[in-house]
Amino acid sequence: xxxxxxxxxxxxxxxxxxxxxxxxxxxxxxxxxxxxxxxxxxxxxxxxxxxxxxxxxxxxxxxxxxxxxxxxxxxxxxxxxxxxxxxxxxxxxxxxxxxxxxxxxxxxxxxxx
Amino acid sequence: xxxxxxxxxxxxxxxxxxxxxxxxxxxxxxxxxxxxxxxxxxxxxxxxxxxxxxxxxxxxxxxxxxxxxxxxxxxxxxxxxxxxxxxxxxxxxxxxxxxxxxxxxxxxxxxxxxxxxxxxxxxxxx
Numbered sequence: 001x002x003x004x005x006x007x008x009x010x011x012x013x014x015x016x017x018x019x020x021x022x023x024x025x026x027x028x029x030x031x032x033x034x035x036x037x038x039x040x041x042x043x044x045x046x047x048x049x050x051x052x053x054x055x056x057x058x059x060x061x062x063x064x065x066x067x068x069x070x071x072x073x074x075x076x077x078x079x080x081x082x083x084x085x086x087x088x089x090x091x092x093x094x095x096x097x098x099x100x101x102x103x104x105x106x107x108x109x110x111x112x113x
Numbered sequence: 114x115x116x117x118x119x120x121x122x123x124x125x126x127x128x129x130x131x132x133x134x135x136x137x138x139x140x141x142x143x144x145x146x147x148x149x150x151x152x153x154x155x156x157x158x159x160x161x162x163x164x165x166x167x168x169x170x171x172x173x174x175x176x177x178x179x180x181x182x183x184x185x186x187x188x189x190x191x192x193x194x195x196x197x198x199x200x201x202x203x204x205x206x207x208x209x210x211x212x213x214x215x216x217x218x219x220x221x222x223x224x225x226x227x228x229x230x231x232x233x234x235x236x237x238x239x
Contacts, residue, residue: 002159034223038160045209046160048227052218057227091160095223101175102150102162102224 003028004092004105011111012082020077020108022092028103030073033095037066037077040089040107049090050077079110087112115140117210117230125204125237131197135210135230142191143168148213150226151184151195153206161206165213165224166193200237207232 005023012018022035029035034053038046048057050066053075063083068075075094079086092105121133135149142149150165164174166184174182183196197204211226 032219032221034218034221034225036223036225038226045229045232046226047229048225051214051225051227052216052223093160093225099176101173104160104162107159 002106003096003099003103004094006090006092006105006108008106009109009111011113012079013113014082014084016082017078017080018082018110019079020090020092020110022075022077022094022105024073024075024094024096026073027098028073028094028096029068029075031097033097035066035068035075036093037064038091038093040091041085042088046091082112084112086110115212115228117212117228119208119210119230119233121233121235123234123236125200125235126239127201127237128199131195131200131204131208131235131237133195133208133210133233133235135193135195137191137193137212142186142193143188146215148215148224149186149193150211150213152209152211152226152229153204154209154232155203155206163195163197163208202237205235205237207234 037050039049040046053068054066065078089107096103116138118136125131148165151163164184166172181198186193209232211229
């Protein structure tokens with residue numbers, strides 16, 4: 001069981017908007033640690049999608065955006081204008097002070113209908 | 114453009130030591146803003162951080178694996194390595210090496226992983 005909780009799967013039709021949640025606790029997201037997101041296309045290595053809660057690396061389309069609840073224990077990844085090539089697994093990552101290390105969510109499989 | 118490449122045996126026997134090396138190209142492993150990490154992914158499962166190293170040799174490990182993990186760095190060859198001892202079938206996974214970017218956000222230290230190597234599958238089996 002992962003320290004950060006993500007829904008196992010989400011789906012949406014081309015052009016639609018989907019969100020993926022990442023829920024933590026007071027020892028990770030709730031403690032103020034940043035959340036980062038990765039996209040893993042089938043058969044490939046994960047790729048950084050969002051860093052520092054809301055920042056996109058160069059080359060990542062602005063269809064992808066991240067947010068973090070100001071006072072809560074969760075973060076979200078939003079994808080607008082869904083495209084077939086967005087079909088992938090998505091992972092959130094943060095730091096956990098109780099575990100003294102970097103932790104990942106269990107991953108969410110995005111299916112484009 | 115920075116690239117990372119894992120290398121090492123794809124098959125390890127139970128109770129033996131898994132050894133992998135990551136070769137960094139297109140940049141120096143001695144950059145002061147970066148750490149270098151290992152992450153693994155069992156088949157069909159999620160990601161697990163194993164540990165990280167700074168070019169000076171300073172390391173930190175996942176507490177759940179700490180007793181079996183050793184990460185070292187070879188700055189002259191721009192490489193860093195992973196050793197995982199007493200392996201079992203549960204250690205079967207794709208092992209990735211990655212550059213770990215360290216930054217401070219709102220006074221809190223944060224790290225993210227970018228880029229990643231292509232990964233190498235290590236199977237533990239007799």
